[in-house]
Amino acid sequence: MVKQERAARTRRALIQAAAEVFAEVGFVPASLATISKRAGVSNGALHFHFANKIMLAEAVEAEAADKLRRLTESARARQGDSLQSVVDAVHELMNALARDVVVRAGFQLAGDIARRQASPLRKEWQRWVEDSLRRAARGGALADGVSWVDAARVIVVLTVGLEVLGGKDSFWLSQQNVTRFCELLLLPLTDRKAVGTLVCSGPPRQATVSVGVPSQVAARERKL
Amino acid sequence: MVKQERAARTRRALIQAAAEVFAEVGFVPASLATISKRAGVSNGALHFHFANKIMLAEAVEAEAADKLRRLTESARARQGDSLQSVVDAVHELMNALARDVVVRAGFQLAGDIARRQASPLRKEWQRWVEDSLRRAARGGALADGVSWVDAARVIVVLTVGLEVLGGKDSFWLSQQNVTRFCELLLLPLTDRKAVGTLVCSGPPRQATVSVGVPSQVAARERKL
Numbered sequence: 342m343v344k345q346e347r348a349a350r351t352r353r354a355l356i357q358a359a360a361e362v363f364a365e366v367g368f369v370p371a372s373l374a375t376i377s378k379r380a381g382v383s384n385g386a387l388h389f390h391f392a393n394k395i396m397l398a399e400a401v402e403a404e405a406a407d408k409l410r411r412l413t414e415s416a417r418a419r420q421g422d423s424l425q426s427v428v429d430a431v432h433e434l435m436n437a438l439a440r441d442v443v444v445r446a447g448f449q450l451a452g453d454i455a456r457r458q459a460s461p462l463r464k465e466w467q468r469w470v471e472d473s474l475r476r477a478a479r480g481g482a483l484a485d486g487v488s489w490v491d492a493a494r495v496i497v498v499l500t501v502g503l504e505v506l507g508g509k510d511s512f513w514l515s516q517q518n519v520t521r522f523c524e525l526l527l528l529p530l531t532d533r534k535a536v537g538t539l540v541c542s543g544p545p546r547q548a549t550v551s552v553g554v555p556s557q558v559a560a561r562e563r564k565l
Numbered sequence: 566m567v568k569q570e571r572a573a574r575t576r577r578a579l580i581q582a583a584a585e586v587f588a589e590v591g592f593v594p595a596s597l598a599t600i601s602k603r604a605g606v607s608n609g610a611l612h613f614h615f616a617n618k619i620m621l622a623e624a625v626e627a628e629a630a631d632k633l634r635r636l637t638e639s640a641r642a643r644q645g646d647s648l649q650s651v652v653d654a655v656h657e658l659m660n661a662l663a664r665d666v667v668v669r670a671g672f673q674l675a676g677d678i679a680r681r682q683a684s685p686l687r688k689e690w691q692r693w694v695e696d697s698l699r700r701a702a703r704g705g706a707l708a709d710g711v712s713w714v715d716a717a718r719v720i721v722v723l724t725v726g727l728e729v730l731g732g733k734d735s736f737w738l739s740q741q742n743v744t745r746f747c748e749l750l751l752l753p754l755t756d757r758k759a760v761g762t763l764v765c766s767g768p769p770r771q772a773t774v775s776v777g778v779p780s781q782v783a784a785r786e787r788k789l
Contacts, residue, residue, distance in 0.1 A: 367593065369591065369593040369594055370593055487749070491745065491749055494742075494745075494746075495746070495749055495750065497726075497730070498722075498723060498726035498727060498730065498737075498746070499722060499723075499726060500726075501725075501726040501729050501730055502721075502722035502723060502724075502725040502726030502729075503722060505725050505726075505729055506721070506722065506725055513722075518718075521715065521718075522718075522719070522722070525711070525715055525719055525750075525753075525754065526719065526749075526750055529749075529753035530749065
């Protein structure tokens with residue numbers, strides 16, 4: 342393996358390990374020693390790639406933002422300017438939160454009150470939801486009296502709520518639960534003619550696997 | 566002032582100061598020295614009342630739980646086993662989160678991943694919501710095909726989402742926003758005959774004042 346490849350691999354391992362440790366204990370208590378040990382590299386190697394913990398957190402957030410962007414772009418490419426693109430993206434984001442520790446840690450860091458850096462993830466998601474609902478509303482997708490602002494707020498509150506509750510109990514992130522929320526909350530906001538064509542169950546779920554991370558999801562129990 | 570009164574007053578000042586500091590910086594970075602200084606008491610006085618930071622956090626949570634209980638009991642006393650009791654309690658909880666730093670810090674501590682103690686607040690709220698919707702459903706308050714479990718999940722996700730988003734932007738907690746969410750999300754779940762009698766704007770808002778805490782709310786701007 343050439344030197345550059347090895348460096349890239351070490352960097353990826355550090356981001357993955359940092360995401361795991363941030364997700365487990367939070368940003369402030371996470372120690373660089375724990376992260377380098379988890380990644381199987383020396384402290385020196387960690388400091389070669391990342392000057393401090395904030396830079397590691399930013400790398401986790403940047404990778405989570407990449408994944409979020411790929412997921413929203415793919416939903417729009419498949420579904421165009423329709424409500425279905427939003428339903429699909431919500432399903433895929435919830436699936437990513439359940440299965441990919443980098444995405445989960447990225448969003449948790451965004452909500453971590455102890456970290457003062459402004460975080461891009463929730464903002465980026467909110468902007469995409471607003472833009473998509475504006476487009477869908479132009480096409481007449483929303484019920485009479487429901488604005489794109491209303492619909493965007495509903496989606497943003499729903500996804501933040503599911504994200505936070507899903508951190509303790511992955512049932513909230515499951516396809517079954519997200520489908521039911523779509524039926525209960527989105528169908529009433531949808532134009533009557535469009536209701537029949539909205540597929541609340543979203544796309545088939547694929548495991549967005551984080552290599553080397555055991556899924557903590559299956560073991561959890563449905564609480565409500 | 567007799568000795569006991571003075572002790573009780575010091576204890577209250579410490580809980581108030583701890584809530585402010587936890588809400589501002591999070592549990593892990595909060596220092597006992599900052600808290601005692603904020604409360605205007607010596608470090609020794611702090612340690613006389615609270616052996617460590619965990620006990621202070623538990624006292625904040627206990628006081629927030631008291632306030633939550635008073636708020637839900639009063640909504641039920643006024644509105645009985647109706648959907649209106651839930652709408653009123655949601656409004657009052659959101660108002661308390663906006664105006665009372667002890668309630669806000671209590672809920673934030675519950676969500677603080679760095680604190681391993683199981684926290685009672687969200688669980689208590691969830692149980693009350695479930696119980697209230699079970700009662701309301703027995704009286705025929707929900708639309709055909711909507712179970713009390715469905716309705717309870719919607720309320721729980723909605724309130725967690727508003728709580729978390731409201732921590733950065735108090736518009737989410739405002740009467741205007743909560744009323745709109747009731748119209749968009751709860752009216753479609755309500756029995757057709759009951760829709761006309763549900764008051765989505767909730768009870769008149771009273772300032773649940775935390776004495777000595779400047780409201781950080783008014784200064785914030787509506788973001789969406």
